Amino acid sequence: MSASTLRIALVGNPNCGKTALFNQLTGGRQKVANYAGVTVERKEGRFTAPSGRVLHILDLPGTYSLEANSPDEQITRDVCAGNFPGEAVPDLIVCVADATNLRLHLRFVLEVKRLGRPVVLALNMMDTARQRGIVIDVPELQRRLGMPVVETVAVKRGGARGLIERVDGEVPTAAPAQADDAASRAELHAQVRELLASTVSMPRTTAVLDDALDRWALHPVFGLAILAVVMFLVFQAVYAAGKPMSDLIGGGFGWVGEHVAVLMPAGPLQSLVVNGLFGGLGTVIGFLPVILVLFLFILTLEESGYLPRAAFLLDRLMLSVGLTGRSFIPLLSSFACAIPGIMGTRSIQDPRDRLATILIAPLMTCSARLPVYALLIGAFIPMRYVFGVFNLQGIVLFSLYLAGILGAMAVGWVMKRLRRDKSEHALLMELPSYRMPKVRDVAIGLYERGAIFMKRLTGVILGLTVLMWFLSTFPAAPAGATGPAINYSFAGYIGRGLQYIFAPIGFNWQVSLALIPAFAARETAVAALATVYLVGGDAAGGLGHALAGQLSLASALSLLVWFAYAPQCMSTLAVIRRETNSWRNVAISFSYMFALAYAASFLVYQVTRWLS
Amino acid sequence: MRLSDLPQGAPAVVDRVDDAHVSDPIAQRLRDLGFVDGEPVRVVAVGPMGGDPLLIQIGFTRFALRRAEAARVTVRSELVA
Numbered sequence: 001m002s003a004s005t006l007r008i009a010l011v012g013n014p015n016c017g018k019t020a021l022f023n024q025l026t027g028g029r030q031k032v033a034n035y036a037g038v039t040v041e042r043k044e045g046r047f048t049a050p051s052g053r054v055l056h057i058l059d060l061p062g063t064y065s066l067e068a069n070s071p072d073e074q075i076t077r078d079v080c081a082g083n084f085p086g087e088a089v090p091d092l093i094v095c096v097a098d099a100t101n102l103r104l105h106l107r108f109v110l111e112v113k114r115l116g117r118p119v120v121l122a123l124n125m126m127d128t129a130r131q132r133g134i135v136i137d138v139p140e141l142q143r144r145l146g147m148p149v150v151e152t153v154a155v156k157r158g159g160a161r162g163l164i165e166r167v168d169g170e171v172p173t174a175a176p177a178q179a180d181d182a183a184s185r186a187e188l189h190a191q192v193r194e195l196l197a198s199t200v201s202m203p204r205t206t207a208v209l210d211d212a213l214d215r216w217a218l219h220p221v222f223g224l225a226i227l228a229v230v231m232f233l234v235f236q237a238v239y240a241a242g243k244p245m246s247d248l249i250g251g252g253f254g255w256v257g258e259h260v261a262v263l264m265p266a267g268p269l270q271s272l273v274v275n276g277l278f279g280g281l282g283t284v285i286g287f288l289p290v291i292l293v294l295f296l297f298i299l300t301l302e303e304s305g306y307l308p309r310a311a312f313l314l315d316r317l318m319l320s321v322g323l324t325g326r327s328f329i330p331l332l333s334s335f336a337c338a339i340p341g342i343m344g345t346r347s348i349q350d351p352r353d354r355l356a357t358i359l360i361a362p363l364m365t366c367s368a369r370l371p372v373y374a375l376l377i378g379a380f381i382p383m384r385y386v387f388g389v390f391n392l393q394g395i396v397l398f399s400l401y402l403a404g405i406l407g408a409m410a411v412g413w414v415m416k417r418l419r420r421d422k423s424e425h426a427l428l429m430e431l432p433s434y435r436m437p438k439v440r441d442v443a444i445g446l447y448e449r450g451a452i453f454m455k456r457l458t459g460v461i462l463g464l465t466v467l468m469w470f471l472s473t474f475p476a477a478p479a480g481a482t483g484p485a486i487n488y489s490f491a492g493y494i495g496r497g498l499q500y501i502f503a504p505i506g507f508n509w510q511v512s513l514a515l516i517p518a519f520a521a522r523e524t525a526v527a528a529l530a531t532v533y534l535v536g537g538d539a540a541g542g543l544g545h546a547l548a549g550q551l552s553l554a555s556a557l558s559l560l561v562w563f564a565y566a567p568q569c570m571s572t573l574a575v576i577r578r579e580t581n582s583w584r585n586v587a588i589s590f591s592y593m594f595a596l597a598y599a600a601s602f603l604v605y606q607v608t609r610w611l612s
Numbered sequence: 613m614r615l616s617d618l619p620q621g622a623p624a625v626v627d628r629v630d631d632a633h634v635s636d637p638i639a640q641r642l643r644d645l646g647f648v649d650g651e652p653v654r655v656v657a658v659g660p661m662g663g664d665p666l667l668i669q670i671g672f673t674r675f676a677l678r679r680a681e682a683a684r685v686t687v688r689s690e691l692v693a
Contacts, residue, residue, distance in 0.1 A: 065644040069637050103671030104646055189648045205672050214674075218667060220660035312676045316661035319678070325665075426638045426681055427665055428645070431674040 005054045007088055008167060009079060011112060012096035013105050014062035015432035017124040019043075021096055021154035022059040023444050025164070032448050034581075035084075040072040041346070049168035058090065064104075066111050067185075070349045080115055092171055094163070096122045099129035099136060099151075100207070100433065102200055106192045109145070114184075116177025119147045122163050126151040128433075133203040141199040148172050155438050210433050217309045227310055231332060234297045238290060238336045243367060245289035253282030271473055272466070280465030280520075284458050287571065290367070291340045291453055292446055294333050298344055299445040301329070303437035307347070308429055315427055321409045322416030324348065324427060327357040331408070334364035338572045342579050343449060350425050356415055358580060359589050362572050363408040363565065365401045368522040372563050373397060375526050379544035380556040396560075403564045407596060464570045468520045486528075491516045505562070505598060506555035506605040521569050554608035558601040565597035615677075615685035616666065618655050624687040626651045626670070632684055639684050646671045647685050 012018040022030075026045025035042045043059040060079055061072035068074040075084060082089035095112050097105035113119055123129075123136065142149040150166045153159030178184065216222050257278030264270040301307045307329060315325030323331075326348045334341030341361045348354040381393045472491040486492055495513025502512045510529065518525035529543060547556070567573070567590040577586045618624055629647050631639045647653070647670060656674060657667040665678045 065641065067640060067644060069641055101672045104673045107644070107646070186643070186648070189646065189651075202672070206669065206674075210674075214657065214667075218657040220658075224660055308676070312665060312667065313660055315676070315678070316659050316664045319664075325676075424632070424638065424680060426641065427676055427678045428638065428641060428681060429676045431667065431676060 004052070005056060006167070006171075007091045008055055008057045009090035009093050010057060010059050010096060011076060011080060011093060011108075012062060012124075013064055013098070013101075013108050015430060016062065016096045016098045016101075016105060017154045018062060018096040019059060020438065020441050021122065021124060021152060021160060021163075022057060023441055024154050024160045025055075026057055030444070030448075032452070035075055040075055042075075049164060051168050053168060055167065058087075064108065066108075066115075066180075071351060072349060080112065080117070082117075091118070092167060093117055093119045094122055094167065095119055096124050096152075098125050099123045100125055100132060100134060102136075102196060103192065106195055107188050110188050110191055111185075113145070113147060113175050114178040114180065116174050118172050118174045120163070120166055120172060121145065121147055121149045122152045122160075123149060124152045124154050127153045127156065127159075128207075132207060135201045137199040141195065144195055144199065146175055155441075207433050213434055214309070214431075217306070218312060223309075223313050227313055230301070230306070230310075234294070234332075235336070237297065238293050239367070242290035242293035242336070246286040249289065250282040250286040253278045253285070257282075268473065268476075272469065275473070276466040276469035277462075279469070280462045281458075284462060284465075284571070285454075287337060287339055288450060288453065290337050291343075292450055294336055294340045295344075295446055295449045296442065298329060298333065298340075299442045300437045302347065303435065303441060305432045305434045308431045311429060312431065321412035322419075323356055323360075323412055324350065324353045324425070325429070327353065330357055331361055331364055334361040334366060337366050337368070338362045338364065339453070339575050340449075342572070342575045343452070345579065352419070352421060352425060355580065355585065356412060358576055358585070359415065359592075360408040360411050362567070362589065362593065363404050363411065365404040365564065366522075368569065369400075369563050372518075372522060372525050373400060373560065375529075375544060376547070376556050376560050379548045380551075380553055400560060400564050403561065403600075407565055407600075411592070411596070464574070465520050468517055472517060486513065504605070505601040506552065506558040506609075507562075508551070508555070511551070511555070511559060515566075519568055519570055521571070522563065525563075552609075553612065554605050557608050558605035561604045562597050562601045565593055565600055567591075567593035567597070613687055613689075614683050615653065615655075615668070615687050616679045616682040618653075618687055620655045620658060622654070622689075624653050624689055626653050627686040627688050629685050632680075636684070638681055642681070642684060645675060646673070653685075653687055 010018050010022055022043065022045060026047050029047060030043055030045040033042050034040065040061060044056065045059070046054055046056045048054055058079065060076040063073040063076045065073075066077045066080065068077045078084035079087050079090065080093060093112060093115075095109050097109055109119075109121055121141075123138070123141075129136065138149050138151065148166055150162040152163050217226060257274040260278065261270050261274045264273065298307075301310070310328060311325030313325070314328045318325050318327050327345075329347070330341045330344040332341075333344050338361050341364065342358050345354045345357045345361070348357060377393050377396050381396050384392050386392055386395060468491075470490075471494070472486050472489050474489055477485040477488040491513060494516060496509045498512040498515070499507065499509040502515075507515075514525050514528035517528040526543070529547065551559075573586050573590060576589055577583060580586075613624070615624075615626075626647050626649060628649060629639050629642045651670060654669045655666050656669050659665045663679075665676045666682050668675050668677055668682065
């Protein structure tokens with residue numbers, strides 16, 4: 001350690017306000033990455049203390065105990081103990097404890113103390129503690145713990161001043177390291193009781209507000225109704241704010257592309273820039289508003305403490321299909337787009353539950369499937385009423401959404417049967433106190449999600465988009481060709497080749513070909529079909545007609561079902577790769593969805609043909 | 613009595629946590645979370661589907677436990693304690 005820098009590790013129980021404190025200390029000067037080889041987030045920040053010393057702060061994953069149960073807890077344990085490869089031993093551990101929840105949090109403080117390293121205790125949320133009439137004898141606590149204790153209010157400007165002064169001062173001497181065994185662990189609780197009895201007075205064990213809110217939020221009837229309303233509002237916001245912005249961005253890039261095209265000579269380079277580069281960028285960046293709007297809500301719900309309540313209400317339902325209550329929000333997000341859904345699974349600590357959620361998230365009907373559904377339903381399903389009230393087109397659309405959900409439940413159930421690890425994975429979830437979300441913490445969280453998406457995924461998705469462009473552009477149509485250029489391209493050959501695979505489910509070569517660009521982004525299937533069927537002008541209206549003449553009802557229904565289950569889009573697969581750090585999981589999700597879509601389409605095609 | 617059988621709202625005290633199998637990490641975690649002898653405990657709410665999971669108040673904290681997890685905890689009535 002040089003004299004002018006200090007490495008500090010922030011540790012604490014989940015919900016102790018550690019991340020808010022980290023944000024308070026470091027502001028925007030944070031680096032978010034993954035620990036080597038695992039998909040656990042590593043957050044480091046730094047700031048310059050008044051003395052001129054540079055403090056490097058590592059925000060370690062929250063844990064209840066150094067007896068680690070999950071990969072993120074193992075990291076906290078190993079970094080604190082100084083034996084995580086590639087991670088420097090921290091010069092000082094700052095243990096953060098929620099002053100309103102000391103019964104639980106002090107035990108962890110004692111556990112950290114036994115490591116025999118310099119520790120400072122930050123008593124966080126002191127403002128809330130005072131409001132609730134909790135009185136803590138800090139000097140006495142400091143004396144009994146044998147470590148410096150400072151009060152902090154992570155969510156208030158200047159609320160960490162005391163902590164900064166303390167860590168900027170002399171590094172406190174460490175308590176002697178103590179062995180860790182079952183007997184001494186059991187002793188910790190007795191020590192905590194003694195500490196509480198002598199230093200803390202608490203008028204009541206729970207917050208009045210929590211009791212009142214939980215009576216409604218967790219009520220078997222009202223609780224579910226509130227959850228339904230919250231979810232409805234989130235979806236309204238995604239479609240009212242996120243989707244138009246996404247379309248605007250997609251359209252904007254198309255417009256810029258066209259104007260750039262004017263400046264360039266016609267040819268492959270122009271096509272690459274306009275269709276490959278700008279088209280691809282429009283698709284990628286177009287995802288961003290939807291992702292940000294969804295995460296704005298997810299982060300707000302998470303900060304407020306409502307998310308664990310939602311998980312509590314739905315745990316039983318999710319468990320029956322091999323998931324956990326925590327899977328609910330990511331799966332729900334996937335109805336807008338699977339990408340934020342899969343990124344949102346980071347809130348699931350258990351690796352097995354997390355993977356199961358990631359694998360079935362793409363089966364939720366995302367918004368990109370809607371244009372395809374709208375086109376095919378408009379062209380093939382007659383506008384008529386069933387029982388006088390139900391619109392048949394609406395029923396078909398609803399059935400497709402239902403098909404996705406039922407498919408996901410079936411897949412979840414099968415995965416539960418198939419997996420080798422049948423051990424019990426616990427829920428054991430804390431329901432923290434309700435809190436007013438802070439703008440700064442939500443903003444930093446949003447920025448992180450957005451940055452991860454832009455930095456880590458743009459390259460992959462753009463690369464694949466350009467590849468798709470290449471396949472559908474080369475080789476160019478021969479002189480005097482009559483069909484559209486794509487027919488003569490690699491994609492055309494592949495489409496005709498795929499036709500043999502897809503004939504049993506009723507796809508002709510044009511449809512098979514359209515599936516190739518649809519792999520880049522589902523909604524492009526409409527444009528691709530328009531191209532191969534040589535439809536000009538108003539694509540949607542004209543295309544509907546053209547399709548109705550060329551495809552049978554059986555093929556159209558089969559295509560609808562295909563889109564409900566098929567492995568798409570490649571952006572989703574790129575996110576799966578990124579979030580699970582494994583190509584194997586990409587291969588698994590691609591192949592199971594392909595098999596599922598093929599089987600379902602085959603069934604629908606053959607049954608419809610037999611009936612008609 | 614097991615915690616999973618405790619009626620909603622009834623005050624009780626933790627007696628012990630039993631391992632469901634050898635070196636049961638869930639039982640160990642329950643102990644770490646404060647499910648230790650003499651600690652007051654209460655079922656605050658139950659899930660809307662099949663009465664699962666349970667919301668447990670222990671110390672100053674609330675935890676959602678599935679019934680299988682709560683069944684590891686033996687409790688006694690506060691009056692006896």
